[in-house]
Amino acid sequence: MQYLIFVTILWAFSFSLIGEILAGQVDSYFAVLIRVALASLVFLPFTKFKGIPNKLKLKIMLIGTVQIGLMYIFLYKSFLFLSVPEVVLFTVFTPIYVTLFYDGLKGQFKALYLVSTGLAVFGAYIIRYQNINEDFITGFLMVQGASICFALGQSTYKKVMESHREIRQRDVFGYFHFGALIISAISFILFANPEKLSPSLIQWGVLFWLGVAASGLGYFLWNKGACLVDAGVLAIMNNALVPVGLLVNLIIWEKTSNYLLLFLGSAVIALSLYLHYNFMKLYNKK
Numbered sequence: 477m478q479y480l481i482f483v484t485i486l487w488a489f490s491f492s493l494i495g496e497i498l499a500g501q502v503d504s505y506f507a508v509l510i511r512v513a514l515a516s517l518v519f520l521p522f523t524k525f526k527g528i529p530n531k532l533k534l535k536i537m538l539i540g541t542v543q544i545g546l547m548y549i550f551l552y553k554s555f556l557f558l559s560v561p562e563v564v565l566f567t568v569f570t571p572i573y574v575t576l577f578y579d580g581l582k583g584q585f586k587a588l589y590l591v592s593t594g595l596a597v598f599g600a601y602i603i604r605y606q607n608i609n610e611d612f613i614t615g616f617l618m619v620q621g622a623s624i625c626f627a628l629g630q631s632t633y634k635k636v637m638e639s640h641r642e643i644r645q646r647d648v649f650g651y652f653h654f655g656a657l658i659i660s661a662i663s664f665i666l667f668a669n670p671e672k673l674s675p676s677l678i679q680w681g682v683l684f685w686l687g688v689a690a691s692g693l694g695y696f697l698w699n700k701g702a703c704l705v706d707a708g709v710l711a712i713m714n715n716a717l718v719p720v721g722l723l724v725n726l727i728i729w730e731k732t733s734n735y736l737l738l739f740l741g742s743a744v745i746a747l748s749l750y751l752h753y754n755f756m757k758l759y760n761k762k
Contacts, residue, residue: 479701480713483694488720490690491564493682496729499555502679503672505664507686508548512660514687515544515695516653523650528643535636536648537655543629544695545656549663550622557615560729564721566619568597570714573627578710581635586759592752596715599744602737630710634702645703649696712749719745 498507554563571593579585633652637645675683702710719742726735 477701477705477709477713479697480705480710481716483698483701484713484716484720486694487690487717488724490686491560491717491721492725492729493686494552495555495560495563495725497679497682499552501672502675502683503669504552504556505549505660505668506673507683508545508552509657509660509664510683511548511687511691512544512653512656514684515691516650516657518688518692519646519650519653519696522646524647528648532636532640532643532648533651536633536651537658539629539633539636540652540655541659542625543633543656544653544691545659547622547625547629548656548660550618550625554615554618554622557611557618560725561722562612562615563619564718564725565601566616567623568601568715568718569620570623570627571596571712573624574631574710574714577628577631578634581631586755588755588758589752592748592755593712595748595751596712596745599715599741599748602741602744627714630699630702633699634710637699637703645700646696649699652695652699653691709749709752712745712752715745715748 494507498504551563554566558566572590575589575593579589637643705713
């Protein structure tokens, strides 16, 4: 679980960096392409091209195509319609998607996990953000598209790697980024705005950080951590991004918000994690 906690803190800065520095100034398809390309370069030296089943390579590439390739496209576009706090808050449905996808892949249904996960969603909703703009519906749907891609990708990756425990994840994780790189390149060629392809020095720095740290290191540790916990904990840790991401935006960019509701919502999410551990013990006794 320490992997998930570390990446939660790492990713908390990503929302604000995208929304405050890149969105509307740097073409979103270009930003996604650069981010994924840098992450691919990070894992290229570690990738094993021999001794890995081709079927496994293809599966991991497809997972990467969905979890970060398509997800990034939806996410970056959403910042054109929503503020950073709105984007962060609208990701609260991700835990539900994670639980449903993972249990569905295993042909299982654990009702109590939905209780703890639902409580986490409620905790995130307590943290209300009042200024919903006119593009609410479009932005909301784009965030849900990103959340579905993210949830489906990590749930599928967890299920696939549980069937290949003999393979070191760092040896094959490059394929994850390679799959995302293909869809990112195609999207860039088809839809990029040529007038927004000249980032400033600061924007290049943000892209480098997002590509190497947030994507390269972050997704490897997140998916590795996902394989070490059950679906319920994974679902709840997805929602931990909400209060942490909001807190970063409030402190660094000094955005106004209701601090009392932020505290209460975070406390409810912590309670949901406590309840989940007890539910997990209950299932393990059966």
